[in-house]
Amino acid sequence: MASKATSIDIAYRAGVSQSTVSRALRNSPLVNPETRQRIQAIAKELNYKVDKNASNLRTQNSHTLALLICEDPTNDDSLINPFFLSMLGSITRATAQQGYDLLVSFQQLSSDWHADYEDSNKADGIILLGYGDYMDYEQKLLKLLEQDTHFVIWGAEHNNKSVLSVGCDNHQGGVSATEHLLSLGVSDIAFLGDASSHSPEFRDRYLGHVSAMKAKGIKADKRKQFDAINTEASGFDAANLLLDKGLSFDGIFAASDLIAIGAMRALHLRGVRVPDDVAIVGYDDIPVASFANPPLTTVKQNTRLAGEILVDSVLKLIRGQAVSPQLIQTELVVRRSCGESDPKA
Amino acid sequence: MASKATSIDIAYRAGVSQSTVSRALRNSPLVNPETRQRIQAIAKELNYKVDKNASNLRTQNSHTLALLICEDPTNDDSLINPFFLSMLGSITRATAQQGYDLLVSFQQLSSDWHADYEDSNKADGIILLGYGDYMDYEQKLLKLLEQDTHFVIWGAEHNNKSVLSVGCDNHQGGVSATEHLLSLGVSDIAFLGDASSHSPEFRDRYLGHVSAMKAKGIKADKRKQFDAINTEASGFDAANLLLDKGLSFDGIFAASDLIAIGAMRALHLRGVRVPDDVAIVGYDDIPVASFANPPLTTVKQNTRLAGEILVDSVLKLIRGQAVSPQLIQTELVVRRSCGESDPKA
DNA sequence: CTGAAAGCGCTTACAG
DNA sequence: CTGAAAGCGCTTACAG
Numbered sequence: 001m002a003s004k005a006t007s008i009d010i011a012y013r014a015g016v017s018q019s020t021v022s023r024a025l026r027n028s029p030l031v032n033p034e035t036r037q038r039i040q041a042i043a044k045e046l047n048y049k050v051d052k053n054a055s056n057l058r059t060q061n062s063h064t065l066a067l068l069i070c071e072d073p074t075n076d077d078s079l080i081n082p083f084f085l086s087m088l089g090s091i092t093r094a095t096a097q098q099g100y101d102l103l104v105s106f107q108q109l110s111s112d113w114h115a116d117y118e119d120s121n122k123a124d125g126i127i128l129l130g131y132g133d134y135m136d137y138e139q140k141l142l143k144l145l146e147q148d149t150h151f152v153i154w155g156a157e158h159n160n161k162s163v164l165s166v167g168c169d170n171h172q173g174g175v176s177a178t179e180h181l182l183s184l185g186v187s188d189i190a191f192l193g194d195a196s197s198h199s200p201e202f203r204d205r206y207l208g209h210v211s212a213m214k215a216k217g218i219k220a221d222k223r224k225q226f227d228a229i230n231t232e233a234s235g236f237d238a239a240n241l242l243l244d245k246g247l248s249f250d251g252i253f254a255a256s257d258l259i260a261i262g263a264m265r266a267l268h269l270r271g272v273r274v275p276d277d278v279a280i281v282g283y284d285d286i287p288v289a290s291f292a293n294p295p296l297t298t299v300k301q302n303t304r305l306a307g308e309i310l311v312d313s314v315l316k317l318i319r320g321q322a323v324s325p326q327l328i329q330t331e332l333v334v335r336r337s338c339g340e341s342d343p344k345a
Numbered sequence: 346m347a348s349k350a351t352s353i354d355i356a357y358r359a360g361v362s363q364s365t366v367s368r369a370l371r372n373s374p375l376v377n378p379e380t381r382q383r384i385q386a387i388a389k390e391l392n393y394k395v396d397k398n399a400s401n402l403r404t405q406n407s408h409t410l411a412l413l414i415c416e417d418p419t420n421d422d423s424l425i426n427p428f429f430l431s432m433l434g435s436i437t438r439a440t441a442q443q444g445y446d447l448l449v450s451f452q453q454l455s456s457d458w459h460a461d462y463e464d465s466n467k468a469d470g471i472i473l474l475g476y477g478d479y480m481d482y483e484q485k486l487l488k489l490l491e492q493d494t495h496f497v498i499w500g501a502e503h504n505n506k507s508v509l510s511v512g513c514d515n516h517q518g519g520v521s522a523t524e525h526l527l528s529l530g531v532s533d534i535a536f537l538g539d540a541s542s543h544s545p546e547f548r549d550r551y552l553g554h555v556s557a558m559k560a561k562g563i564k565a566d567k568r569k570q571f572d573a574i575n576t577e578a579s580g581f582d583a584a585n586l587l588l589d590k591g592l593s594f595d596g597i598f599a600a601s602d603l604i605a606i607g608a609m610r611a612l613h614l615r616g617v618r619v620p621d622d623v624a625i626v627g628y629d630d631i632p633v634a635s636f637a638n639p640p641l642t643t644v645k646q647n648t649r650l651a652g653e654i655l656v657d658s659v660l661k662l663i664r665g666q667a668v669s670p671q672l673i674q675t676e677l678v679v680r681r682s683c684g685e686s687d688p689k690a
Numbered sequence: 691c692t693g694a695a696a697g698c699g700c701t702t703a704c705a706g
Numbered sequence: 707c708t709g710a711a712a713g714c715g716c717t718t719a720c721a722g
Contacts, residue, residue, distance in 0.1 A: 293638035
């Protein structure tokens, strides 16, 4: 293969110095317009592209962001959390819009921490997805902080104020899900999802649920909270456990859509009808939610906006601009899993 | 922030030359084991990471692959083809396993062709997903070929033998879907999906369908093929069109799961029961398929294997090893959308 | 407006 | 086994 053209080749053909070629190609005002045009024409003809390794080495930045997604190790390998997938899409788009490239990496909790992208100058900053569990990641985050790495983390606000987070308002989301159920006369509500500090996002949703109940003078029954991680299988198991306990309930608030869908499968198998016998609300509004049977009412996280804010935040960090944690509002998407609702309610 | 440590800093502390540091860090046998250990200890202490821009510039390769996903422009922005998402996951994994990084980019058909990753030395090779429509992409592919870019394309085998493709055997998939329906006594089958040369993958599935019918002495009825692109909405529309025509049918072979799910929604709304009145088979086995109601029988594309082969193929191309187009076998996943099947059938 | 020159941080032949 | 030196292909002060 013909070896790639360099700026020197172009300089030779254009009869100018290599410095001038570099300037012309970067649209420097320091170069004669005619010369610039001639150089750019030659560059195009030779299909010349600036060598990123060389220019990045010289300028000491990469115009590249890295996205690290931590997979829940209990997930089937082929089944990545659909919510993350949707985030990935929006982050990719937002990154491209800003003229940056995106390096993507899936990590297992157990595996080596690959976050040396920035140390090795392959990326100017990092976005972390799925690193919500402080207990497990605290150490790694502190290390990043220590190294002055530019990073943003998706999720709840971090105890350590130096960690920049962007996330949806999980408490508010929990409130609106529960208020919706309550408005339909459903008040004996089970919560499916881990409510411990290991899952700060789920926990905040639970807390929102509890406070919405409290606002109506109802005390949430702790026995009706069942741990579940973000998988269909886990939701299936949790619902079965709930059923086995023989506790009464006329509504379920699932901490995620996947949990809700698993729960609906369990209910269906046990002859419990949704929404006739039990109303159910999910969380995330993943694409599957609208295809569920019945279509799932859920708390939507605006992934498009989230991606934009995440990218915008790292970029600000990189440029040394002021940044603060962002909380994105959620939106209730009403479908049929809670029965016919009065639109005026 | 303390500026990053370089190999010179390490050399200084270790009392050796920078060349020796470089050798030690790359585990060159040319370096005294004790010296190596000392150097590596210092590197670790300083949290030193080799500057990729510098080493890539020097070695002229990036140890990075680029993945270009072409989105169907008709799709909702937030709703990326779930099959591609699943591929993305497996490609990411396979890439990491080979010690490469992955640059991901979503492109619109209309947008500028960003494929200069390799030209700019940001990537050593490119994987193309969603560039199946020859009519639209032919020119771009030829350009890549002309520039000696290392790339693999997902999909049907290309007319141009120089284009390396990896794909599932769509014809065989079509055959097995139809054979399954036939084995259940369903033989009046409608096909939902574009069967033109614009969708070579769908077309091959259709051709497989036709030949399976023919093998049983049945001529596929052309009037019962309805165009649809790979979206739920398009499947919904196609099924309605089919219903409107008033043609008889007791089975549907949908060219994708999304189409099948849209079709099932249309059938449900019109009071047609699945599988009682109509049996339906989809294609892809996307995660949603098992959550559909009823769970969808479908032709599974092995995305994990596909990702591995795709990555393996570009890597071979990069290394100058022999490569040839690969065809991956599909697998029928029987669920309930075709009714109870006799496992011995 | 242009050119000569330094230097980004590595890797690797070359000489010892 | 080790060091001095060249060079990967750029960008950008510096001098004109």
